[in-house]
Structure formats: structure tokens, C-alpha cells
Amino acid sequence: MQRHEHARALLETGRFHEAQALLEDLVKAHPDFLPTRNNLALAYYYTGRLERAVAAVEAVLAQDPHNLHALCNLAVFCVNLGDWPRLVHLSRLLVKLIPLQPEAMYKLATTLGLLGEHERARVLLRKLLDWARMEEAPLLHFAAVAAYNTGHPEEARRLWEKAVRLSGDPVAAYYLQVMEEVEAGKRAAPEALPYQHQIPLEGYEQVALLSPQELPEGLRNDPLVRASYLWALRFGDAATKRRAIEALAQLGDSEGEAALRQFLLDPDEADDLKALAFLALLSRGGRGFAAGEGERPGDEGSVPGWLSVVAGWPPAWRKVLLSLSVQYNADRENPVYREAVALWCAYVMAKRPEPRQIRKPEAWAAAVEYVAARRVGKPVKQRELAARYGVAPSAVSRIARLLRLALAKP
Structure with missing residues (x-):
């Protein structure tokens, strides 16, 4: 568990190759510990090795067909692979799920947002804010994104203002500036905002x-x-x-x-x-x-x-x-x-x-x-x-x- 938590920390800080090496060793030593396989899939994904990422997720689903994290990860991978038939099936399944743990709810909400299921994502994120009393900057930002993408810009503004007030979140501050520029007619209103807690850069090419x-x-x-x-x-x-x-x-x-x-x-x-x-x-x-x-x-x-x-x-x-x-x-x-x-x-x-x-x-x-x-x-x-x-x-x-x-x- 300690080594797995260390690998997760490596992923969260962008040290993907180090995380991959550690997670591969853990999978060999503990093949039935599914969280390690899920995180190994993410390590492969972040380094652009999509085929290996899909294989790692499929290994999880072979043991646990209803593993939420694996289903969410597979949906993200399918978006990048352009596997639309499989993605449609996954979307229909994911919108029906009702997770009971905060971490699972967070994972599902952000995945549904990525798939364009903004209303369902908004419901889950609002429930997470009310139920778990979590007010971390990323969660507030994702809830704001879901609100904006479902036609509730004032709700989005309140959430971004709260993120800035609580932690000085630079991402929230950026989007508040965007909202001000839209209102002043200095820029066009974005059609939809991405579910990423970062100041946007338009694709990896940019x-x-x-x-x-x-x-x-x-x-x-x-x-x-x-x-x-x-x-x-x-x-x-x-x-x-x-x-x-x-x-x-x-x-x-x-x-x-x-x-x-x-x-x-x-x-x-x-x-x-x-x-x-x-x-x-x-x-x-x-x-x-x-x-x-x-x-x-x-x-x-x-x-x-x-x-x-x-x-x-x-x-x-x-x-x-x-x-x-x-x-x-x-x-x-x-x-x-x-x-x-x-x-x-x-x-x-x-x-x-x-x-x-x-x-x-x-x-x-x-x-x-x-x-x-x-x-x-x-x-x-x-x-x-x-x-x-x-x-x-x-x-x-x-x-x-x-x-x-x-x-x-x-």
C-alpha cells in the first residue's frame, strides 16, 4: 500500500515514467490488486502508450467487469482512440451508475463531463459539494465548468469566486477574467469549457x-x-x-x-x-x-x-x-x-x-x-x-x- 501511494503521488506530480516503473513492479508482485493496474493504465496513457493503457484496463475488467475506475479510464482512452461504438456503450452504462464513495463520484463526474454528459456531471458534482463538504479548488472548478456547460454561468461564477476566496486558485481567477472579458465584449463566449484544472492551452500541438x-x-x-x-x-x-x-x-x-x-x-x-x-x-x-x-x-x-x-x-x-x-x-x-x-x-x-x-x-x-x-x-x-x-x-x-x-x- 505504501508503494502504491508513492506511485500515485508520482502520477499526480507528473513523474509518469517513474510511476510506470514502480507500478509495473507492483503488478508483477500483486497481480490481483486492481488499483495498481488502474494507475498503471493511467501512467501508460499520460506517456502516450494508448494500446498498453487499454490492455491494462481490460485486465482489470476481466477480473471486475463493473470496476468504476477502469470503466471511466477506458472511456477516456476510447475518446483518444476514436473508438466511438465502444464509447457509446460505455456512456450508456456510466450515466446509470450511482457511486456511493466521494472518490468514485468525483471520478465518474469528471469522466461524464469529458463525454459531454454535462447535466449528469453537474448533478454529481453539486451532490459531492453538499454531501462530502469538499471545497478543494479542483472540485470547485469542475463544478463551475459543469454549471457553465449546462447554461448556468452565474453559478459557475460563484463557484470560481469561492475557489479564489478559499485558496487563491489561479485557474479559477483565469476563468473569472474570461467571464469579465466576455461581458465587456472583448472576446466571444466559449461554447464549452474543458474538464481540466489548468489554464487552457489548445491541444498538445499548441x-x-x-x-x-x-x-x-x-x-x-x-x-x-x-x-x-x-x-x-x-x-x-x-x-x-x-x-x-x-x-x-x-x-x-x-x-x-x-x-x-x-x-x-x-x-x-x-x-x-x-x-x-x-x-x-x-x-x-x-x-x-x-x-x-x-x-x-x-x-x-x-x-x-x-x-x-x-x-x-x-x-x-x-x-x-x-x-x-x-x-x-x-x-x-x-x-x-x-x-x-x-x-x-x-x-x-x-x-x-x-x-x-x-x-x-x-x-x-x-x-x-x-x-x-x-x-x-x-x-x-x-x-x-x-x-x-x-x-x-x-x-x-x-x-x-x-x-x-x-x-x-x-
């Missing part, structure tokens, strides 16, 4: 277009915003994924790192995006990459422990990366170094699973730097690079041609 620094105050650590970045990384187009990678790198925590590592292992992702993800992971190590975490720069083929994403590379391939890092002291702000690392990662990804034999890693590192320097407008002579890396100029020239051909870029 979230991915914002860096963490550009997000409104109070949203940078919001679990739903974090989930939006993860969804963008999994389902967005190439440009959206690129922005999501940059945003996760800027968040600079273990959750973002786990998402980027998982992205690197996906065989269906483009090599150039994997290169960017690799560079984002590299940036988290800063200058410690060259001589940090107990490893010497001269160790043959060694990499710091945090850079285990390259552990499966042949030693010579890793030595190329290490040689570049030693030359630049892993200065991630240096444009040549950044481009060189991205270029080398892209080349590695393009050549796997049949890597070229590399007999002189230093010569390859020099050639990578030569091509990278030209790309960023800071060309350097091959002779100078050869001298710095201790290799022949002809080797630098030959390998540079191979790199250009492999990456199909001048």
Missing part, C-alpha cells in the same frame, strides 16, 4: 510550441502540461516532436530524460529527431561529460553512467564521441560541438544495425568536426584538424566524404 519559459506562471510543473509534451513527442508531426524534445530538455528533470531515452529506442522514429534527442540528453550532462562522474577522458570507449543511451554502441563508435567531447570539454554552448554530436548521432542511427568498422576513432572525430564546422559556418582546415587529433589529413578528407554521402547533406 503546448509543444511553447518552451517551459513561455508557459504561464504556475503551469511549468503542471502534470497535464508535462503529459502534453509527452503526447507531442509520441503523436506530433516532425516539427512538433522537435519542439517537444527541446522543451523536455529544458525541463531538465528525470521525467524528461526518461521520455527522451524511450524515444531513442523507438525504431520508427526519424534519425534526425533521434539525433536531436541524443543531443538534448547530452546537454543535461554539461561539462561533466568530458571528465565527470568518476570516469577519465582517456578511458577507451568509456562514457559517463548518465549517458547509458550509447552503451550498446561498439567501443570505437563511443570513442569518436568521447574524442569530440575531450576536444571541446563538452561545451554544449559551442555550436560546432553541438552540431558535431548531432551529426555523429545521426550517422550512427542511419548505419545501425550494421555499423562500419572504425579503426581510427580520432580520424572519424576529426572528420565529424570538419563537416560540422562547415555546416555552422565556422570552417576549419583539414590540416589543422588532422594535427590536433593526431591523424593524417588524407584520412580526414576521405571520412568526411563518407559522412556527407551517408547523411545526404552537403
Whole structure:
């Protein structure tokens, strides 16, 4: 129970990958403890792994066909999957349920709201406010949303005002500002409000277009915003994924790192995006990459422990990366170094699973730097690079041609 509560706390704070790992262990150890399976389904959902989320929920329903949390979760998943026939069946079932516990009532009400059953959601939320005497900001906000969506804007206003009065809730304050702007004719009245306790951002594509620094105050650590970045990384187009990678790198925590590592292992992702993800992971190590975490720069083929994403590379391939890092002291702000690392990662990804034999890693590192320097407008002579890396100029020239051909870029 303690480990399960810890996993729930991880979910609530947006540390979805950590929660997933813990919940998977708990499911193996206690397969009949259904709350763990339900929360594992949510962990999969928040990281964009919808098929696994559905499978986890179905495992719950196989043991308990009337499990409310599983039915609600499945309905949410079906919305995202576009499984409308199954969703219709679930909606008809859910509107008939009368939960007796506050937590179950809360879950059902917000799910019904998401499904468009606003009147039923409003009834349950009002009952929850009256019966359980719960006046937390999220509940007051959801009750306000249900009131607004059923044509009761003044009731919504009173609930938002109460949330602000009791806790200074910034979400409620935002919607009160929206109401004032609507009344002043400064904006059109929203047709319907979302059942999310956050200042709205229009879909994960829009979230991915914002860096963490550009997000409104109070949203940078919001679990739903974090989930939006993860969804963008999994389902967005190439440009959206690129922005999501940059945003996760800027968040600079273990959750973002786990998402980027998982992205690197996906065989269906483009090599150039994997290169960017690799560079984002590299940036988290800063200058410690060259001589940090107990490893010497001269160790043959060694990499710091945090850079285990390259552990499966042949030693010579890793030595190329290490040689570049030693030359630049892993200065991630240096444009040549950044481009060189991205270029080398892209080349590695393009050549796997049949890597070229590399007999002189230093010569390859020099050639990578030569091509990278030209790309960023800071060309350097091959002779100078050869001298710095201790290799022949002809080797630098030959390998540079191979790199250009492999990456199909001048």
C-alpha cells in the first residue's frame, strides 16, 4: 500500500515514467490488486502508450467487469482512440451508475463531463459539494465548468469566486477574467469549457510550441502540461516532436530524460529527431561529460553512467564521441560541438544495425568536426584538424566524404 501511494503521488506530480516503473513492479508482485493496474493504465496513457493503457484496463475488467475506475479510464482512452461504438456503450452504462464513495463520484463526474454528459456531471458534482463538504479548488472548478456547460454561468461564477476566496486558485481567477472579458465584449463566449484544472492551452500541438519559459506562471510543473509534451513527442508531426524534445530538455528533470531515452529506442522514429534527442540528453550532462562522474577522458570507449543511451554502441563508435567531447570539454554552448554530436548521432542511427568498422576513432572525430564546422559556418582546415587529433589529413578528407554521402547533406 505504501508503494502504491508513492506511485500515485508520482502520477499526480507528473513523474509518469517513474510511476510506470514502480507500478509495473507492483503488478508483477500483486497481480490481483486492481488499483495498481488502474494507475498503471493511467501512467501508460499520460506517456502516450494508448494500446498498453487499454490492455491494462481490460485486465482489470476481466477480473471486475463493473470496476468504476477502469470503466471511466477506458472511456477516456476510447475518446483518444476514436473508438466511438465502444464509447457509446460505455456512456450508456456510466450515466446509470450511482457511486456511493466521494472518490468514485468525483471520478465518474469528471469522466461524464469529458463525454459531454454535462447535466449528469453537474448533478454529481453539486451532490459531492453538499454531501462530502469538499471545497478543494479542483472540485470547485469542475463544478463551475459543469454549471457553465449546462447554461448556468452565474453559478459557475460563484463557484470560481469561492475557489479564489478559499485558496487563491489561479485557474479559477483565469476563468473569472474570461467571464469579465466576455461581458465587456472583448472576446466571444466559449461554447464549452474543458474538464481540466489548468489554464487552457489548445491541444498538445499548441503546448509543444511553447518552451517551459513561455508557459504561464504556475503551469511549468503542471502534470497535464508535462503529459502534453509527452503526447507531442509520441503523436506530433516532425516539427512538433522537435519542439517537444527541446522543451523536455529544458525541463531538465528525470521525467524528461526518461521520455527522451524511450524515444531513442523507438525504431520508427526519424534519425534526425533521434539525433536531436541524443543531443538534448547530452546537454543535461554539461561539462561533466568530458571528465565527470568518476570516469577519465582517456578511458577507451568509456562514457559517463548518465549517458547509458550509447552503451550498446561498439567501443570505437563511443570513442569518436568521447574524442569530440575531450576536444571541446563538452561545451554544449559551442555550436560546432553541438552540431558535431548531432551529426555523429545521426550517422550512427542511419548505419545501425550494421555499423562500419572504425579503426581510427580520432580520424572519424576529426572528420565529424570538419563537416560540422562547415555546416555552422565556422570552417576549419583539414590540416589543422588532422594535427590536433593526431591523424593524417588524407584520412580526414576521405571520412568526411563518407559522412556527407551517408547523411545526404552537403
